[in-house]
Amino acid sequence: MDRSSSNISFEPWLPVGQFISMCSTVTALLVGIIMLVCGVPRSRTLRNWRLKLPPGPPGLPLIGNLHLLGKLPHQSLTRLSQRYGPVMALRLGSVNTVVVSSAETAKEVLRTQDHLFASRPLTITAEVAVDNSDLIWAPLGERWETLRKACTSQLFNPKVVDRYKKNRAETAMTMVKTIIEESAGQNGTILGRKLVDQMYSNLTQLLFSKRYHGNAGHASDNEAGQLVHMIQEIMAIGPLALGDFIPVLRKLDLDGKEAQLRAVGAKFKEFFQTVIDERRRQRLSVATESNLDFLDVLLSLQKHRPHNHHGLSDSNIRGVLIDLISAGSETSANSLEWVLAELMRHPEILRKVQEELDLVVGKERLVDESDIPQLKYLRAVVKETQRLHPVSPLLIARESVSAARVGGYDIPSKTQVFINAYAIMRDPSVWENPLKFLPERFLTTCSHIDGSGHHHQFLPFGSGRRKCVASNMGLLLIEGTLALLMQTCDFSLPDGMTSEDVNMEESFGHTAPRAKPLELIVRSRTPWLID
Numbered sequence: 001m002d003r004s005s006s007n008i009s010f011e012p013w014l015p016v017g018q019f020i021s022m023c024s025t026v027t028a029l030l031v032g033i034i035m036l037v038c039g040v041p042r043s044r045t046l047r048n049w050r051l052k053l054p055p056g057p058p059g060l061p062l063i064g065n066l067h068l069l070g071k072l073p074h075q076s077l078t079r080l081s082q083r084y085g086p087v088m089a090l091r092l093g094s095v096n097t098v099v100v101s102s103a104e105t106a107k108e109v110l111r112t113q114d115h116l117f118a119s120r121p122l123t124i125t126a127e128v129a130v131d132n133s134d135l136i137w138a139p140l141g142e143r144w145e146t147l148r149k150a151c152t153s154q155l156f157n158p159k160v161v162d163r164y165k166k167n168r169a170e171t172a173m174t175m176v177k178t179i180i181e182e183s184a185g186q187n188g189t190i191l192g193r194k195l196v197d198q199m200y201s202n203l204t205q206l207l208f209s210k211r212y213h214g215n216a217g218h219a220s221d222n223e224a225g226q227l228v229h230m231i232q233e234i235m236a237i238g239p240l241a242l243g244d245f246i247p248v249l250r251k252l253d254l255d256g257k258e259a260q261l262r263a264v265g266a267k268f269k270e271f272f273q274t275v276i277d278e279r280r281r282q283r284l285s286v287a288t289e290s291n292l293d294f295l296d297v298l299l300s301l302q303k304h305r306p307h308n309h310h311g312l313s314d315s316n317i318r319g320v321l322i323d324l325i326s327a328g329s330e331t332s333a334n335s336l337e338w339v340l341a342e343l344m345r346h347p348e349i350l351r352k353v354q355e356e357l358d359l360v361v362g363k364e365r366l367v368d369e370s371d372i373p374q375l376k377y378l379r380a381v382v383k384e385t386q387r388l389h390p391v392s393p394l395l396i397a398r399e400s401v402s403a404a405r406v407g408g409y410d411i412p413s414k415t416q417v418f419i420n421a422y423a424i425m426r427d428p429s430v431w432e433n434p435l436k437f438l439p440e441r442f443l444t445t446c447s448h449i450d451g452s453g454h455h456h457q458f459l460p461f462g463s464g465r466r467k468c469v470a471s472n473m474g475l476l477l478i479e480g481t482l483a484l485l486m487q488t489c490d491f492s493l494p495d496g497m498t499s500e501d502v503n504m505e506e507s508f509g510h511t512a513p514r515a516k517p518l519e520l521i522v523r524s525r526t527p528w529l530i531d
């Protein structure tokens with residue numbers, strides 16, 4: 001199934017618009033009166049005259065500033081911050097929110113006061129879809145520490161990442177063959193779905209030794225389809241429901257998201273519990289174990305709980321598996337699709353990437369992950385794409401654990417905080433020609449800047465203790481696949497299209513993918529390397 005036919009919309013804020021038009025002014029007023037009578041939770045309002053609170057736009061009754069977010073909140077918030085400044089207060093329904101939009105203030109939040117801003121707000125998605133048991137949405141505390149440590153020490157350490165190198169190369173090659181085959185004799189192939197499938201396959205292999213697309217060890221098509229479908233469903237629902245912002249209306253589920261989340265949550269539970277139960281049965285019948293995968297590690301942590309560790313329930317195991325597959329697949333595939341779109345818009349840059357590959361690797365052997373450090377121009381192209389098209393433009397929402405000060409303003413405890421990485425990475429006071437695609441900047445004036453989280457003007461993976469847990473793996477997936485694609489394929493646009501016609505509109509949801517799928521003609525460039 002390709003993305004064009006999957007009918008996904010990434011418009012989490014759309015229901016807010018639907019809601020506003022659904023309720024007539026009279027109904028809104030009535031609800032407002034009921035809320036006044038029942039009492040809005042006072043602790044959630046920023047109106048405290050003794051504090052120096054950040055400036056922000058005035059809000060409407062009940063919805064506050066929700067209506068200002070639009071379909072692309074990162075873009076709307078960028079425009080608002082140009083008016084209200086780099087630390088801006090909003091009220092989203094009844095949730096106090098602060099949006100941080102400069103490198104300096106992001107540094108205050110993500111480095112200087114990381115300990116105060118490293119929690120996440122509770123959301124209906126986390127509660128209903130993953131039983132408040134996962135890693136991504138875990139508040140700061142034991143559950144987060146245990147799951148994060150399991151990931152960093154047992155999954156994304158360089159030794160384990162290296163162990164799966166062959167697997168990554170195989171799944172990338174499977175994808176290359178598929179797109180060349182599909183493109184033969186056709187005027188364009190939609191790449192996005194193939195890239196996502198490749199990422200799923202890498203991750204399921206890494207997490208529980210099942211390959212969902214490819215040859216050896218692969219799961220049934222039905223199982224693969226089920227998994228892809230569930231993740232697409234949750235992506236389409238988006239990260240936040242109306243009830244997250246207006247808790248007094250949660251029971252009514254006016255945008256229908258809670259019901260949808262419950263349905264997909266039940267499917268997740270059944271699917272991943274089967275994976276866990278199957279593995280438990282296999283473990284009982286195996287006397288010695290070698291090459292443990294991540295599920296084995298989690299089950300063994302559950303059984304032999306190390307000192308000071310939060311005990312792991314099946315629900316935690318399901319939660320972290322769902323997190324890793326969903327956070328890892330769409331982000332990497334969407335980033336890669338953006339890179340290819342930029343390259344199609346800039347054919348001279350695409351040619352330079354291929355020339356570099358020919359020079360560094362040649363055409364006699366396939367490019368290998370160990371070549372990547374030498375592919376400096378290709379890496380600059382990836383960075384420049386992440387700067388202009390961050391797939392997590394507002395990172396993932398944070399929440400202050402106690403009162404703090406940022407940019408000279410008071411931020412009360414329990415405030416939701418968005419870091420607008422999109423605005424920061426296009427800030428004209430930091431970046432020369434910020435809207436131009438100029439990979440060379442990362443080889444010259446900005447060569448010292450990387451996405452490690454130490455440079456707060458460039459935040460594709462976030463920063464601080466909640467930084468992406470798998471940025472090394474994410475980069476390998478993007479750079480490794482891009483190198484293979486550029487070495488083995490030639491790309492062109494469907495008949496009648498020129499580079500100016502490549503649509504660069506964004507969409508917004510759990511990630512910020514392209515609004516329109518990228519359609520390209522793919523031809524083999526080095527056929528002797530592919531068989």
Ligand code: HEM
Binds near residue numbers: 324325331463478
């Ligand atoms: C291009 C690829 C990727 C990008 C751009 C990306 C970006 C991000 C960002 C911006 C965050 C939030 C950071 C913050 O709040 O400061 C994040 C968190 C996270 N990412 Fe990634 N990511 C990528 C790939 C991956 C992969 C491959 C995985 C796993 C297989 C993954 C798993 C996670 C998890 C579990 C978190 C939550 C960490 C926590 O809350 O402690 N990501 N990612």
